[in-house]
Structures are given as structure tokens and as C-alpha cells.
Amino acid sequence: MNRESALPQPAIDQADSTAQFVAWVRGAAPYVHAFRGKTFVIAFGGEVAGGARAQSLAYDCNMLVALGIRLVLIHGARPQIDEEMARRGLEPRYHEGLRVTDAAALECVKAAMGVTRIEVEAQLSQGLPNTPMAGSYIRVTGGNFITARPVGVVDGVDYQFTGAVRKIIAEEINADLDQQNVVLISPLGVSPAGEIFNLSMEEVAEAVSVALKAEKLIYLCDAPGLLDADGQLIDSVTADEAERMFMAGEGLTEDLHLYLPCAVRAVRRGVGRVHLIDHDKDGGLLLEFFTHAGVGTVVARDPLFRLREATIEDVADLVALITPMEQDGTLVRRGRELLEQEIERFTLVEHDGVLVGCAALYPFSDERAAELACLAVAPDYRRAGLGDQLLKRIEQRARRQRLERLFVLTTRTAHWFRERGFNEIGPETLPRQKRELYNYSRRSKVFVKSI
Numbered sequence: 001m002n003r004e005s006a007l008p009q010p011a012i013d014q015a016d017s018t019a020q021f022v023a024w025v026r027g028a029a030p031y032v033h034a035f036r037g038k039t040f041v042i043a044f045g046g047e048v049a050g051g052a053r054a055q056s057l058a059y060d061c062n063m064l065v066a067l068g069i070r071l072v073l074i075h076g077a078r079p080q081i082d083e084e085m086a087r088r089g090l091e092p093r094y095h096e097g098l099r100v101t102d103a104a105a106l107e108c109v110k111a112a113m114g115v116t117r118i119e120v121e122a123q124l125s126q127g128l129p130n131t132p133m134a135g136s137y138i139r140v141t142g143g144n145f146i147t148a149r150p151v152g153v154v155d156g157v158d159y160q161f162t163g164a165v166r167k168i169i170a171e172e173i174n175a176d177l178d179q180q181n182v183v184l185i186s187p188l189g190v191s192p193a194g195e196i197f198n199l200s201m202e203e204v205a206e207a208v209s210v211a212l213k214a215e216k217l218i219y220l221c222d223a224p225g226l227l228d229a230d231g232q233l234i235d236s237v238t239a240d241e242a243e244r245m246f247m248a249g250e251g252l253t254e255d256l257h258l259y260l261p262c263a264v265r266a267v268r269r270g271v272g273r274v275h276l277i278d279h280d281k282d283g284g285l286l287l288e289f290f291t292h293a294g295v296g297t298v299v300a301r302d303p304l305f306r307l308r309e310a311t312i313e314d315v316a317d318l319v320a321l322i323t324p325m326e327q328d329g330t331l332v333r334r335g336r337e338l339l340e341q342e343i344e345r346f347t348l349v350e351h352d353g354v355l356v357g358c359a360a361l362y363p364f365s366d367e368r369a370a371e372l373a374c375l376a377v378a379p380d381y382r383r384a385g386l387g388d389q390l391l392k393r394i395e396q397r398a399r400r401q402r403l404e405r406l407f408v409l410t411t412r413t414a415h416w417f418r419e420r421g422f423n424e425i426g427p428e429t430l431p432r433q434k435r436e437l438y439n440y441s442r443r444s445k446v447f448v449k450s451i
Contacts, residue, residue, distance in 0.1 A: 028290040030354055035289065036068035038215035039177065043205035045076040045255070048220055048279045049116050057220075058123035059132040060285040061182070066136070070177040072208060074185045075120055076201035080112035081105075095154070097258055101161040101198040109161075109198045113186045117142075120184060141181040145169045146204065148189025148197040163189050163197025165204060168211035206262040215272045218288075219263065220279035221255035225297030236298040239264045263299040273352070274299040292380040298352070305386065307393050310346035310358070315339050317355040318346065322376050330412055331374060332442075346374070347393050349386050356381045359390040361397050364431040369405040370398045371434060375413075391420060395451050406451050407434075409444040422447035 048057060065071055081099070082092050085108045093100040101109060121140050126133045148163035166189070176183050185208065187199040202219065209217035226234045226245060237245070246252070246260045256276065263274035277284045277296035287295040298304060310318065318339060325331040334342075342360070349357035357377040363370040372394050377386045398406055407430065408417055414424070425448050427438045438444075 024291070027292065031290050032067055034353060035215070037070065039070040039072065039212050040064065040216045040218060041072045041074065041205055041209040041212065041214045042218045042220070042285070043074045043076075043201055043259075044220040044279060045201065046079045046081075046112075046116060049075045049077065049120050050080055053279055054120065054123045055126075056282050057285075058126060060283060061124065062133045062136050062138060063286060064289075065138055065180075065182060072173065072177070072183045072185065072212065072214070073120070074187065074201055074205045074208060075116055076187060077109075077112045077116040078201075080116050081109050084108040084112045095157045095159070098151070098159065098200060099162055099198060100157060100159050103161065106161040106196065106198060109188070110196065113188055117184065117186050124182065124184075139179075139181045140184050141176045142184050142186070143172060143176075144190055145173055145183075145185060145208075146189040146199070148191055148199060150191075150195075150197060161195070161197055163191075163199050165189060165199060165207040166191075168207050170208075170211040173208070173212060200258075202258050202262045206266045209266055209271045210269045213270055216275060216289075217263070217266050217271050217273070218275045218277060218285065219255070219259040220284070221253070221259055221276055222279065223253045223256055223276070224278045224281070224295070225276045226256070226260075227251055234297050235294060236300060236304045238303055239267050239299060239301050242299050260299075267299055267301040272300075292351075292354070292356070292378065304352045305384070305389070306350045307389060308348055308350070310343050310348050312340065312343055314346075314348060314355065315343060318343075318348070318358060321355055321358060321378060322374060325376050331376060332439075334374070347390060347397070349377075349390060351381060357386045357390055359394050361394050363398070363401055363403060364433060365401070365403070367405075367431045368403050369407060369431050370401070370403045371431075372406050372408045375408070387416070388420070398451055404450060405448055407431075407446060407448040409438075409446055411442065411444050414445050414447070417447045417449075420449075422449045 042061070044057065048054060061071060061073065085092055085105060088108060090104055090108065099105070124138045124140050127136055128134065145168060146165060147167040149166040151159040151162045151164050173183050185204065187201045187204045189197045189199050191197065205217060205219065224233050226237060226242070228234055242260055243264050246264070252260065259276065263276065266274050275288055275296050275298055277288055281287070281295055284295055315336060319336055322331055322334070326333045345360045345362060347359050348355055359375040360373045361370050362373055372391070375387060375390060395406060408422065410417060425446050427435060427446055430438060430446060
């Protein structure tokens, strides 16, 4: 390729890159608004806290703080404790995935926890020019927020100084968050008698998120998330589904085996969402929270997708959803004023509070028929079966109105409707009012289905 033919390509690439960046920022705006002022609890093991991943995590946490998110970080230190024990010639002991902490092991726990905490604080204190943290100042605080009790003897094994959470002093953590501090918690607890107990990071994260009524609990783990039988990522599960997967025990990594029960309990006790994200995914936190698709698995008490009828407050979001499809000719253009007048005809589907699909029902009661119109699903969700859910909801609405036929006009999705029981008819068979408004220049195909 000569020099002249190669010159335009970088400009095209730059234009594409600029357009993608602008689209991403605009697409992230609803999430920024939704998350500002909300509490996120992020839990991660010692392999993240003490490794190369720590800097990337600090960069992402800095961005979350800059966007007004109240952040609680809970670190583990299992590899650091094992390393300290090896240095002292001690052998780690575990039972059912939980460390048995005798007096000698407790000294290693305290040493490793202290060093790990200081390293995390150092990462969060960066502020060099030409880095993502330039100009930032994150105030990191901590304290004796956890009252602990001993695990005791289980299956004949005395866990000694291994403890469980007895109480989280949530009001003190909230006081620090109110001052725009990042709260960093080490999984250590103290009993009323002054004894120190080694706690599991995942249990502390669960207890803290429940006590704070956190919007999100995030576990950074050794897997992309939960996988189905074909090895594909499951983007969301309910608590009941997650519990069934845990009981089956198939395909769970070491981290998932520990974190999944905590995730299930957390959402059942009031935490908004629990996210399982690959700790090796650079920028995983940002991709999970500020893109439609996300990168991990969300555990929720109820399904993330929710169908409901539209209200006048939904008009702006509805306009944003359907405008691209109006511009490419998939949908007939509807002005904002018309949408405001007809908003009660629309059924919406949300994903985690964000509008991702819609459909409208226009009845012609005299002829016991109705039109299904403006069936639209955001591109990122077109393989999630939302079109079928919207169609089913519209059919239910039509039956409640004692209508017998549902018809649709389409230019691009004829096969989709055929596959769902619709039959093609001529425009002359439309209800009289609709027939008089039929646009012959658009040449829409007409399909009908008995309901």
C-alpha cells in the first residue's frame, strides 16, 4: 500500500473511536445518576491486595469515588498469612475451607493483615501526574467496627481464634462515609473481653453490606462469574437459582464456593445486588457498572428484568430507547407530545432499573381487535427473550379487554412474528380506522394472530 492510500485510514479509525467514546459516556450517564450517593461494598482476597492487580483496583475505586459512590473496601490476606506462617515454620490448617487459628497462627494473621492493609492504603493514596489518580485525594479510614465471637468447636475441630461476626457498628461506618471517606476494613474482630479473632473476608463483607443496607456487594473472584453447562457466562441469577447451583456444586471454583452462599444470604437480607466479577479483568468494576451488558454475574433476590406499565415519568427514557429505531426506519416516528398522550398504552421492560424494551397496545374495541405497535428492545438485550415477554404481556392486556385478534404492521421483522403464530393478511382486512391510516408508501406487511 502506498503512502497516499494509507493516509485516510487513521482519520477513519479516530472518528470511529471518538464516536464509540462519546456513545459510551452518554450510555453510562444513567448509571452515574443512579449510583451517586449509594454504598458499594467491594471485597477482594489477598491475591488481589498484594499483587499487580492492586493498582488497577485502586484506579477503578478512584473513579467510583469521583462519581460520588460511598465505598467500603474489605480485603483478605490468605496468601500473605500462609507466607508468614511458612516463614516461621508453621503449617496452615483448614477445615471446611476455614482457617483453624491457634495462638501462633494468630500472630501471623495480625502481621499479615497489618502489612496488607498498609499496602492497600498506599495504592489508594497515589496521585502522580499522568496517571488515572492525578489530582485525587482519597481519605482512607478504618476502626473497630466489628464485634466478634469465637466459632468454637465444629465437627470435633476447635477453631480457637477463628471467629464469626457478632455485630457490625454500622452507624460509625456511615459516619465516615458521610465525610466522603473510603472505609477500609480488615477481617479482624474483637470480643467484648478484648480477644482478637481472625474472620473470613467473605463473611465480613456480607455482614457489613447487610448492616449498611448497601446498594451493591461486589466479590472479586477467581472466575468470570457463574457459568452455565456450556461454559457460557450467566449474566444474572436469582437467589433461589444461585442456591440451587451451590447445592449442585458443579463448576464452582474455590472462590465461588466460598462467596456464593454469602451472596445469596446478602440479597435475601436486603442488599440490593451482589456482583461476582473476575479479579483478573482489567477495569472489571467499571465495565460491570457502567455498561449495559456488564462482565460478571449479578445475584438478585428477584429477577433483574421487570415488566410494568408506563407512566408519564417514563416518556424521556422511552424517547431515548426508540429514537435510534425510528431513525433507521424500523419504527414509525412518534413525537414526544404523541407519546405523552398515549403513554398509558405502553408496557415497558427494565433491566436493573434501566429501560431496555417497550411495546404498545392500541385497541379497536368495536371490531374486537388491537394493534401491537412499537415493539422495541435495546440492541444489547435482543437475545434475552424480552420480545417474547413483551408480546405475552400485550396479549394478556388484550384478553383482559375481551379482544380476539392482535395484528401488527412491520417492515423488517416478518419472520419473527411468523415464528410466533402470526399470519400475513392484506391491509384491506385491517380494522376500518387503521385501514384508513395505512401508509401504502411504507409498504408495511400486516400480520394477525387470534388470541
